[in-house]
Amino acid sequence: xxxxxxxxxxxxxxxxxxxxxxxxxxxxxxxxxxxxxxxxxxxxxxxxxxxxxxxxxxxxxxxxxxxxxxxxxxxxxxxxxxxxxxxxxxxxxxxxxxxxxxxxxxxxxxxxxxxxxxxxxxxxxxxxxxxxxxxxxxxxxxxxxxxxxxxxxxxxxxxxxxxxxxxxxxxxxxxxxxx
Amino acid sequence: xxxxxxxxxxxxxxxxxxxxxxxxxxxxxxxxxxxxxxxxxxxxxxxxxxxxxxxxxxxxxxxxxxxxxxxxxxxxxxxxxxxxxxxxxxxxxxxxxxxxxxxxxxxxxxxxxxxxxxxxxxxxxxxxxxxxxxxxxxxxxxxxxxxxxxxxxxxxxxxxxxxxxxxxxxxxxxxxxxxxxxxxxxxxxxxxxxxx
Amino acid sequence: xxxxxxxxxxxxxxxxxxxxxxxxxxxxxxxxxxxxxxxxxxxxxxxxxxxxxxxxxxxxxxxxxxxxxxxxxxxxxxxxxxxxxxxxxxxxxxxxxxxxxxxxxxxxxxxxxxxxxxxxxxxxxxxxxxxxxxxxxxxxxxxxxxxxxxxxxxxxxxxxxxxxxxxxxxxxxxxxxxxxxxxxxxxxxxxxxxxxxxxxxxxxxxxxxxxxxxxxxx
Numbered sequence: 001x002x003x004x005x006x007x008x009x010x011x012x013x014x015x016x017x018x019x020x021x022x023x024x025x026x027x028x029x030x031x032x033x034x035x036x037x038x039x040x041x042x043x044x045x046x047x048x049x050x051x052x053x054x055x056x057x058x059x060x061x062x063x064x065x066x067x068x069x070x071x072x073x074x075x076x077x078x079x080x081x082x083x084x085x086x087x088x089x090x091x092x093x094x095x096x097x098x099x100x101x102x103x104x105x106x107x108x109x110x111x112x113x114x115x116x117x118x119x120x121x122x123x124x125x126x127x128x129x130x131x132x133x134x135x136x137x138x139x140x141x142x143x144x145x146x147x148x149x150x151x152x153x154x155x156x157x158x159x160x161x162x163x164x165x166x167x168x169x170x171x172x173x174x175x176x177x178x179x
Numbered sequence: 180x181x182x183x184x185x186x187x188x189x190x191x192x193x194x195x196x197x198x199x200x201x202x203x204x205x206x207x208x209x210x211x212x213x214x215x216x217x218x219x220x221x222x223x224x225x226x227x228x229x230x231x232x233x234x235x236x237x238x239x240x241x242x243x244x245x246x247x248x249x250x251x252x253x254x255x256x257x258x259x260x261x262x263x264x265x266x267x268x269x270x271x272x273x274x275x276x277x278x279x280x281x282x283x284x285x286x287x288x289x290x291x292x293x294x295x296x297x298x299x300x301x302x303x304x305x306x307x308x309x310x311x312x313x314x315x316x317x318x319x320x321x322x323x324x325x326x327x328x329x330x331x332x333x334x335x336x337x338x339x340x341x342x343x344x345x346x347x348x349x350x351x352x353x354x355x356x357x358x359x360x361x362x363x364x365x366x367x368x369x370x371x372x373x374x375x
Numbered sequence: 376x377x378x379x380x381x382x383x384x385x386x387x388x389x390x391x392x393x394x395x396x397x398x399x400x401x402x403x404x405x406x407x408x409x410x411x412x413x414x415x416x417x418x419x420x421x422x423x424x425x426x427x428x429x430x431x432x433x434x435x436x437x438x439x440x441x442x443x444x445x446x447x448x449x450x451x452x453x454x455x456x457x458x459x460x461x462x463x464x465x466x467x468x469x470x471x472x473x474x475x476x477x478x479x480x481x482x483x484x485x486x487x488x489x490x491x492x493x494x495x496x497x498x499x500x501x502x503x504x505x506x507x508x509x510x511x512x513x514x515x516x517x518x519x520x521x522x523x524x525x526x527x528x529x530x531x532x533x534x535x536x537x538x539x540x541x542x543x544x545x546x547x548x549x550x551x552x553x554x555x556x557x558x559x560x561x562x563x564x565x566x567x568x569x570x571x572x573x574x575x576x577x578x579x580x581x582x583x584x585x586x587x588x589x590x591x592x593x
Contacts, residue, residue, distance in 0.1 A: 036196050122192055170189060366513070
């Protein structure tokens with residue numbers, strides 16, 4: 001039995017602290033996806049909170065033969081989509097937030113500062129569906145079959161989205177280098 | 180991998196995006212705070228039993244299974260008849276799931292085809308253009324009027340009749356131009372509580 | 376005896392349900408396309424979704440072609456045409472509903488120029504050009520010269536005509552054509568029956584033509 005499955009069993013047997021082990025194991029990785037997908041820290045934290053809470057409530061429906069990470073990511077991806085849809089009319093405040101966050105000392109340790117901001121800006125320019133596919137493929141390094149099971153979208157459509165995301169990024173480079 | 184996916188700029192973006200992001204320890208701690216307030220999830224036998232499971236079958240296996248199951252169904256039905264020794268006025272076993280209850284936005288609409296034929300069915304955007312889905316019946320046994328009544332959602336619907344395997348438009352409804360398959364279809368507009 | 380019968384019936388019902396699920400699962404219409412055509416169609420459906428166009432219409436177009444027995448190349452071409460026309464219709468009628476968009480795309484398929492749809496933009500409170508566009512499509516399909524049909528319907532629409540007037544026009548022209556009258560002449564006859572009207576605040580009525588035996592769901 002994997003660590004994940006063992007921890008799930010312990011939680012279902014009444015040991016809530018076993019859930020903390022699962023959170024510790026997956027929080028950072030989920031945070032990376034949520035921040036890259038949503039483009040700002042507040043929304044990402046909301047998505048993470050909702051994801052881990054929903055996962056906890058649904059733990060008795062988790063089946064051992066599924067990979068826990070895939071099961072968790074399905075919840076995470078849907079939470080990110082919901083939050084993105086809700087904030088569709090909100091003004092993007094990413095740039096101002098970035099300035100505030102960059103000044104907070106304890107947050108700088110994992111960042112390269114300027115590059116981080118640039119990369120996020122570039123990702124933000126991608127259409128959400130293309131961004132999601134790109135992140136799942138190249139940041140989460142999932143197979144197309146895993147992505148399909150997670151998103152409910154067909155493999156060929158996902159391949160098309162990834163390709164299109166890469167085309168957009170490459171086109172952006174062509175524009176930048178000519179400036 | 181396509182050319183674009185191999186591009187150094189794209190690889191750079193992916194590499195940078197794979198770096199960890201800083202997280203707020205307070206936000207992480209809040210997750211467990213909220214979790215501890217929740218009722219504990221319990222292992223549920225009932226959930227395991229009623230959880231839908233996806234079957235993966237090849238098309239041939241699916242057909243064989245369906246045929247087998249329908250066979251069992253028919254056999255069971257026959258068994259019921261024989262045990263009773265009389266004809267039961269029961270509904271035939273439905274292989275297709277029946278829809279019970281209409282959404283409030285649906286209107287019941289009747290389609291009529293007039294003409295000599297052995298078999299007529301209705302096809303359209305509401306049944307995936309499936310000639311087997313909505314057969315029409317004669318209004319009077321020896322007559323030439325065929326009809327079917329079904330619920331349709333409000334809005335625009337495109338349809339045609341399949342008359343002895345030939346697709347024909349409804350000449351008494353607005354026609355939609357040829358959609359690339361050589362024959363025009365017909366249009367039915369369904370409002371809330373009425374149809375045109 | 377009764378309990379035994381109902382047990383058997385219950386089991387038979389369960390069996391039938393499982394059978395239907397297996398059958399439904401085995402039917403994926405697009406699987407009848409060869410892989411390249413399927414990829415092309417799915418890519419267009421996905422593009423339409425990303426562009427905010429009604430992608431289901433593309434799926435339905437493909438399924439229609441499959442069920443009509445058209446070959447894959449024709450199906451892909453038909454789906455592509457539909458996609459392009461939906462996009463062009465959206466460019467002109469940015470506020471249109473999906474149904475209005477579909478009716479407009481039909482007209483573009485009948486070689487009506489996109490600019491000709493301009494009068495149907497921004498219909499104003501309580502009006503929808505859906506029936507007008509549908510009737511226009513019908514007239515063109517029945518052989519009424521395109522410019523004549525366009526001119527007549529646009530004038531009606533801009534003059535404030537409602538659903539009842541459009542249905543009246545349709546019934547009249549249809550009846551004349553079925554009785555053998557030349558389509559262009561049939562339109563001219565019926566247009567004469569409807570005096571031109573200035574834009575008004577008359578609300579369009581949506582009355583079903585007499586004799587249609589449908590009932591609203593209660």
